[in-house]
Amino acid sequence: xxxxxxxxxxxxxQKIIRKNPTPFHIYDEKGIRENARRLYKAFSWAKDxxxxxxxxxxxxxxxxxxxxxxxxxxxxxxxPELLLSEKVGIIGEDIMFTSNDTPADEFVKAHxxxxxxxxxxxxxxxxxxxxxxGKLPQTICFRYNPGPKRTGxxxxxxxxxxxxxxxxxxxxxxxxxxxxxxxxxFGLHTMFxxxxxxxxxxLATAKMLFELVVAIKKKLGIRMEFINLGGGFGVAHKPEDxxxxxxxxxxxxxxxxxxxxxxxxxxxxxxxxxxxxxxTGPYGFLVTTVRHLKHTYKEYxxxxxxxxxxxxxxxxGAYHHITVLGKEDKPANHKYDVTGSLCENNDKFAIDRxxxxxxxxxxxxxxxxxxxxxxxxxxxxxKLRSAELxxxxxxxxxxxxxxxxxxxxxxxxxxKNLEKFKP
Ligand SMILES: *Cc1c(COP(=O)(O)O)cnc(C)c1O
Numbered sequence: 202x203x204x205x206x207x208x209x210x211x212x213x214x215q216k217i218i219r220k221n222p223t224p225f226h227i228y229d230e231k232g233i234r235e236n237a238r239r240l241y242k243a244f245s246w247a248k249d250x251x252x253x254x255x256x257x258x259x260x261x262x263x264x265x266x267x268x269x270x271x272x273x274x275x276x277x278x279x280x281p282e283l284l285l286s287e288k289v290g291i292i293g294e295d296i297m298f299t300s301n302d303t304p305a306d307e308f309v310k311a312h313x314x315x316x317x318x319x320x321x322x323x324x325x326x327x328x329x330x331x332x333x334x335g336k337l338p339q340t341i342c343f344r345y346n347p348g349p350k351r352t353g354x355x356x357x358x359x360x361x362x363x364x365x366x367x368x369x370x371x372x373x374x375x376x377x378x379x380x381x382x383x384x385x386x387f388g389l390h391t392m393f394x395x396x397x398x399x400x401x402x403x404l405a406t407a408k409m410l411f412e413l414v415v416a417i418k419k420k421l422g423i424r425m426e427f428i429n430l431g432g433g434f435g436v437a438h439k440p441e442d443x444x445x446x447x448x449x450x451x452x453x454x455x456x457x458x459x460x461x462x463x464x465x466x467x468x469x470x471x472x473x474x475x476x477x478x479x480x481t482g483p484y485g486f487l488v489t490t491v492r493h494l495k496h497t498y499k500e501y502x503x504x505x506x507x508x509x510x511x512x513x514x515x516x517x518g519a520y521h522h523i524t525v526l527g528k529e530d531k532p533a534n535h536k537y538d539v540t541g542s543l544c545e546n547n548d549k550f551a552i553d554r555x556x557x558x559x560x561x562x563x564x565x566x567x568x569x570x571x572x573x574x575x576x577x578x579x580x581x582x583x584k585l586r587s588a589e590l591x592x593x594x595x596x597x598x599x600x601x602x603x604x605x606x607x608x609x610x611x612x613x614x615x616x617k618n619l620e621k622f623k624p
Pocket of ligand 1: 257276392395432
């Protein structure tokens with residue numbers, strides 16, 4: 202069970218709305234910082250533990266700067282993400298470049314920045330070598346795809362349907378080839394879980410990677426410098442969800458480390474991860490105002506936010522908790538579909554959701570929008586992306602991204618030529 206609380210009061214939000222009209226996402230700096238501290242404390246036993254924040258989750262440089270201060274690097278998968286990381290001074294081996302179907306210029310930029318390059322395919326060894334003018338980087342990491350393998354009694358999803366990574370056979374070959382081509386430092390990565398709250402998955406991932414580290418040493422004489430557990434650590438979206446217990450998970454991983462890595466004389470092996478969702482997800486809130494109430498075959502609440510601000514419910518049917526501000530203690534005895542204004546019937550934040558009676562003008566807060574929220578925004582139907590605000594630890598509110606305007610919407614159109622254009 203999780204208590205879905207808010208880091209602000211109704212009065213605070215009303216004051217913020219006077220300056221910043223709804224809808225907007227607001228992020229809780231204190232929450233993000235405490236969460237980061239908790240993760241690093243849980244893994245303090247592991248030498249040089251680091252989380253490379255998956256930039257795609259919340260690509261705002263102000264947030265990256267907060268995370269940098271907490272010791273995090275970035276996990277980038279595109280040129281713009283690399284440039285964003287560079288903007289806040291996260292460079293060198295504080296960047297993990299985990300991409301797929303990668304263009305050559307992105308490999309070049311990642312290498313220029315000194316990033317650790319994580320290859321998604323065996324054919325990328327040659328591709329990277331050519332992109333870099335005939336020389337592989339000293340440090341190389343490979344992404345492993347375990348296929349339909351079971352590890353530690355856990356079926357690891359169906360990774361053979363996942364486009365990512367190398368097969369086991371390819372993986373051994375890839376390290377061998379990379380070594381022959383002059384690589385001297387090696388990492389091993391995998392990721393197949395997504396938003397997974399069951400610690401057994403994450404533990405099985407660690408076990409599988411530790412066992413591979415041992416096997417690679419035995420077979421190839423290559424000593425792994427780090428393993429990258431990937432992302433996929435879940436957020437407890439529903440009140441009845443059991444949150445991932447990161448302390449227990451870490452101590453279980455430590456036991457495996459002792460039995461598999463230390464016992465085989467492979468200590469120290471760095472443990473890193475590239476979690477995004479778990480880092481910021483629970484610390485973002487979409488604040489929106491009720492525009493209309495509609496009664497037809499069902500009861501509809503129409504908001505000034507739409508799936509252009511938060512795509513997850515419409516796209517994945519994902520649950521996002523909703524609080525009607527100021528009515529937290531009223532009984533949730535009305536059933537609503539909570540919708541946006543897009544001309545798409547899946548533009549719904551919730552279907553058949555029990556809420557206290559909603560009135561026009563009520564402020565609704567949609568929880569857990571700190572990852573894949575604003576980031577997945579789009580302009581379809583002429584919807585403009587909202588502002589992003591940061592609630593500082595001292596209570597101050599800073600706008601860290603303004604809302605889009607019509608000029609932003611048309612910025613890529615050549616309107617000067619439009620006047621001259623004669624159809
Ligand atoms: C998306 C992604 C992550 C982060 O996943 P979360 O669900 O945010 O933890 C990490 N690594 C890779 C390669 C990804 O694609």
